[in-house]
Ligand SMILES: Nc1ncnc2c1ncn2[C@@H]1O[C@H](COP(=O)(O)OP(=O)(O)OP(=O)(O)O)[C@@H](O)[C@H]1O
């Protein structure tokens with residue numbers, strides 16, 4: 079299987095050579111296959127943002143390699159520049175990057191930097207606006223006239239318009255209300271279905287991750303502490319807790335049900351799953 | 366790159382100078398800087414240089430940091446030295462070629478000016494190295510408060526300065542963040558001619574302005590919510606008190622000044 083992104087022995091040290099030097103990430107091996115959805119979770123300051131900033135060459139590794147489609151992105155300037163278009167990076171609070179006069183032109187910023195033709199740019203902007211759920215009538219408005227949630231969608235569309243092979247979201251739902259959060263997750267899931275592109279999500283929400291991710295990396299103190307499928311990772315509640323993380327609330331509820339002697343499965347990670355099981359259980363009781 | 370500027374930064378410590386009253390530090394620094402320009406010969410200048418060295422030793426700020434604060438002015442130093450050597454004429458001629466003449470007076474002036482500038486920067490950096498920005502502006506407000514007589518809003522100015530200093534690191538971080546976000550969309554900030562590079566700054570400058578205004582607005586709101594109404598009737602959390610060490614500091618400057626005046630009288634002026 080070919081990897082879209084592969085990190086080998088990646089380390090990064092901030093403020094190297096001064097008395098404040100810190101290794102934000104240490105000796106990391108990381109890989110993303112085509113079309114895969116990867117979740118990265120970890121406590122504050124565990125190095126998640128530092129790690130993902132390497133994937134499109136915003137940070138240069140202190141040691142180790144980043145391969146995008148098998149090529150080292152630091153090989154030359156050209157490769158580095160192109161990696162920005164192959165790997166789309168959507169930062170935390172992306173709405174603060176908006177700057178153009180209209181939403182349309184802001185979404186077009188990425189494609190313009192790719193030196194595409196006018197027609198191609200227009201097509202991509204409309205497509206990306208559709209993926210990200212930016213309303214048609216908003217395209218001619220100033221991005222500063224939109225609401226917070228609409229701004230975020232516009233900013234996300236700006237990254238999607240480059241049509242990267244991998245798109246990375248750093249805390250995409252930060253600061254959104256529960257409904258906004260839900261909508262955003264649906265948006266990401268739909269985007270994946272429609273484009274088949276690989277996705278990396280950094281999140282604090284264990285529950286969102288459970289419903290989205292194919293594979294999960296858990297970071298702790300700049301290292302990969304655990305990796306595997308949702309089941310493999312979430313079944314080790316003790317270990318997660320020791321790293322300042324937690325299993326989803328619904329999983330805890332089911333664990334206490336099991337402790338009370340009720341026969342329910344242990345691998346329940348989302349509310350939807352939980353509701354299904356409880357419904358069945360209640361049905362059995364009443365009949 | 367931005368993080369390397371040291372001039373005007375605080376260096377945490379607990380030396381006598383760190384603990385001294387900011388008002389006294391401001392006044393004595395200003396005093397010494399004035400005295401630098403009173404020096405007329407190398408003997409009195411020696412005292413200033415010595416004062417600068419002793420003060421930096423007392424401050425316990427590493428020599429490396431103090432030398433670092435001189436780094437930005439190296440070019441100015443070289444430039445003024447060259448100008449002085451070739452433009453000031455008088456006394457014995459050391460070297461001559463065509464119309465260019467290097468004279469005793471030129472060399473003396475060059476060395477003199479260099480030592481003056483270095484002492485000036487060292488003394489003012491020690492002030493900022495040993496005083497937190499807040500203490501500094503607080504002290505400045507007190508020192509300048511007599512200007513209230515002339516209807517100058519000293520408190521407002523000092524508050525503006527405090528806020529500006531406070532937000533410099535925040536803005537630097539913000540710029541880095543926005544630059545990264547735009548680079549991730551393929552913005553090219555490094556290549557092209559001047560015009561192209563200036564244009565490439567627009568995507569960084571606009572979000573920066575927007576967020577700065579937002580911050581300013583939020584800050585103003587937060588200050589209003591805490592009943593900030595300006596300087597009238599405000600009391601302070603940190604009361605400033607002149608203590609024994611401050612008196613020593615004043616005596617120290619007086620001694621240096623006295624020495625300089627005496628040496629100015631007893632020896633011939635070179636400048
Ligand atoms: N520009 C920087 N200079 C110096 N140190 C930094 C810098 N950016 C991050 N760090 C340090 O690197 C470590 C990892 O930071 P990082 O931002 O990658 O964490 P994170 O996992 O994304 O945290 P969060 O969940 O809060 O976003 C932290 O200890 C942080 O203090």
Ligand SMILES: [Mg+2]
Nearest residue numbers: 126127128248
């Ligand atoms: Mg982060």
